[in-house]
Structure formats: structure tokens, C-alpha cells
Amino acid sequence: MSIRPVLETRRAQPAIEGAGVHLHRAFGFHDPSELDPFLLFDDFRNDDPARYTQGFPWHPHRGIETITYVLAGEVDHGDSLGNSGRLGAGDVQWMTAGSGILHQEMPRGNLQGQMHGFQLWANLPAALKMTAPRYQDVKAPDIPEITDDDGTRVRVIVGSFWGRRGPVDGIAADPQYLDISVPPGVSKTFKIDTYRRSFAYVFEGAGAFAYASRPTGVLLEKEIAGQEVNIRDMSGNRTLIRFGTGDEVTVQAGPDGIRFLLISGAPIEEPVAWHGPIVMNTQDELRQAMADLRNGTFIRPAQ
Template structure:
């Protein structure tokens, strides 16, 4: 769903929209991708979060980050910023002008009720820290979780997989996930063939697919230079209450988050 957020950044909201509220434990996925600086230069000025982790992955471009806990820096090509909002944090993310282009993603990972008020923290995962598993015609960037001989550097509260997969026509991505995990892909380039229920299905660029039952995932490239994000995680199966930048379990907790923000207690 095409929308805008922050100070007017145009983006594609994949999760957290009328047709797809969440894929537990993932409660938001945005793609920001443009070669028009007017679409993104206004950025995301200072705003709060509580109850989630925000994961910003810049495929191309540069985004400057600063937060109320002293974290910050510039997120460049291939870098990831993994921010645990926990009990509360303020931050801003401001794109930098480079060739007039930017491409990246923000993923929100819901924290379980027992972890919603953990201390805030920041992980800067530079591109050179993030391993890439290379096989014939296949490249898997492992931000979190493990694939082949690569283990992602993210320190996570729960086992999750977050991969950026690139593959050529006919190349295969084969991966086994643990029982009970929710799993999905977002095709960001080209097209791929998914076999969720024994029937091959071509998925074109710009489509999001929740994968069905079963632990074995097999996805093939349908054309050259195809790619997708792969997400997998164990659902919390807890109530989800949203209020702008806050994700809690009850409306009372959302009201408290806003009150704490207004009174300066949130950060």
C-alpha cells in the first residue's frame, strides 16, 4: 500500500495496512525506494517508540540516525540499524542526499509482553559485519538467523530469520525453519517461483507472500537478477494494541505510553 509517513516520506507499506495488519511477530514492514529526493529527503524527525524493535536496512543510500540514548551514526549501503525501543526511546532517521536515490526497509519486530519494558539499546551492524552465504547462482545476506555457513550478527531476543536473498533464473533457495514459525517473503526484484502447497506459483516484484505449513522452504528464481526478503519467527500469540509509534498489549498500556511521552518519562 503506497502511503507516506514521517515528515512526508513516500513509501510502500507492506505490513501494518488494511489488508495485512501483522505477521506475528512482525508488526510493520515498510519499503522506501525512490530516485526522486522529494519522496524521501524530509525524513523521519524526532519521534518515540515503545514495545518493539525497529530494524532499518539500507540497501542503497545513506540515512543518518540519532537517538535519545546516545546511539547514532550514518547507515550506508548494506548497513543495518537494530534498535530495541523497549521501555522507550526517541530517535530520528534522516536520509542523506546521495545520487538522488535511496532504497531500504524498516521492519518492526514485536516484543513479547515480558520484554516490552526492557532497557532500550542500539546495534549498529555495518555491511562488512553481515555475512553473505554464496552458492551457485544464489547469494543470501544473513542479518539475523543462520543460513548455510553464515550466522547473522544481530543479537535477538527470539530466534528469527531475516535474509536478503538474490538469485538468478533457475537458482534455488532451500531453507529449513523450526516448527511453529511464521514465514513470509517480499519480492523486491524480478520474480520467483514459490511452491507452498505442492503447486508452483510465480510471485512478481512488489508482492508479499505468507508461506504455508511445512518446515522446508524452496524458492526458485524465475528470471535473472531476482531477489526477496525472507522473514521467519515464532509468533507470540498475544494481544496487539497499536497507537502510532507504540505497540503494546492493551489500550491502557498505549494510553500510558502517550502519557509517559508527554511527561518526559518515556526516554
């Protein structure tokens, strides 16, 4: 067994998208090979409705899949194919844009005005860039949640973990998407397929991720200096942890525990031509997508 080393930790950066949604971006629009097959990850968390209620009005997507996971508040959505719905706290939507879709996403806060959710973009391989669009909307009660003997809780959104399988399926990147909570002071190791790219995103509490050639349970901050997310600095912020290769991830929870997303997927390793919400393989394909938008042929009829 080999514990994945931490290659990098970085804070998500403030950004404004849509019609004025204030969010934090952990990665995106830089090097698409860094976390291939994943392209972008946004954390849209806010307690001020003025900073998110204008939402993400009608916009196109082609060549990717978008994964929306809501923790607080709601997101109303609709698209050019006539689909509409509402995501509530704990719900997940996996949208395969494929050949092209126009849609909108409009966040609404809870009774306290709080809105919190994540959106992840996953690339599609060339063979599926022009596949028919589809949605998978999953309600919170349908997502398996497992509690281990030490109090660790895992929601299995996509993929298989600890004998349970998430309800979202048929995704090109064959990903694993877990929402993990580890109690204060607990050290825990999680299996990840060796051949997947992986990252963690911490959004509550604090902890240290590390590699070590010693048993789980004896990781101390001073022993893993240079390979940890600093416990003193991480509490309350938004931190991305990018891992190297290996088949395990180890975390030591801080005094208030830690909650993070652990996401991995099989790399596609194909050329990427990217402009905003459209991701193709070549510049010619990208130009064709732009032309389709201009001349009204972006949305393909159902086959």
C-alpha cells in the same frame, strides 16, 4: 520434509510517513496476528530526493524493535539517549525501543539521488516491553555472505543459515532475516523452522514460490497455478509472499533471476494494543504511554 504453501501474495501499497517520505508498505496497522511477531514492513525506495529527504523527524517508540536495512544511500540517525550514527549501503541497525525512546531517521541519497532501504517492526513480549533501550549497528562487511555452487547468494543478517550466523543477536523474536539472490532459471529450496511465521518480500527480478510433492528443479509455472507469484506480473514491483506451515520454502527464479528477503520469527501470541509507534499489551498500558509522553516521563532513566 514439507514445503510451505503460499497463503497469499500482495503488492506493497504506496504510503507517506514521517515528514513526507514516499514509501511502499507491505503490511502493518491491520491484523497484528497475521505475521506475529512482525507488525509492519516498509520499503523506502525512491530516486527523487524531494520524496524522502524530509525524513522521519523526532518521534517516540515503545514496546517494539525496529530493524533498518539500507541498500542504497544513507540514513543518519540520532536519539534521546545521545546515540547518533550513519547507516550506509549494506548496513543494518536493530533498535530495541523497550521502555521508550525518541529518535529521528533522515535518509540521504547516493550520488545518483537513489535511496533504498527496508524497515521491519518486531513486537516485544510483555516481559520485555519495558526493557532498557539498546542499539545494534552492523556494518556491511560484518554481515556474512554465502555463495552456493549454483550461484545463489545469501546475506545472513540475523539467525543461522548454511553454517553461518548473522551478527545481530539477543532479539526477542529469535528471527531469521536473509537477503537472497537466486540466478535466472534456478530452482532452490531453503530451510525454515516449522514453528516460525514466515514471509518473503521480492524487490528485484521475478520468480514463483510454491509447494509441491516432487523434487526441486521440476517446478513449472503451469504446475503450480494458484500457488505462485506470477512471473509475468512481478518484475519491477514490490511483492509480499505469506507462507503457511512447513519446513521449506521453494522458489523458481525467473529469466532475470530473483532477489528477495526471507524473514521468519517465533510468534509471541499475546494481546496487542497499538497506537502508531507504540505497541503494548493492553489499552491501559497504551494510555499510560500517552500520558508519559505528555508529562515528560516517557524516557526512563538508566537502571
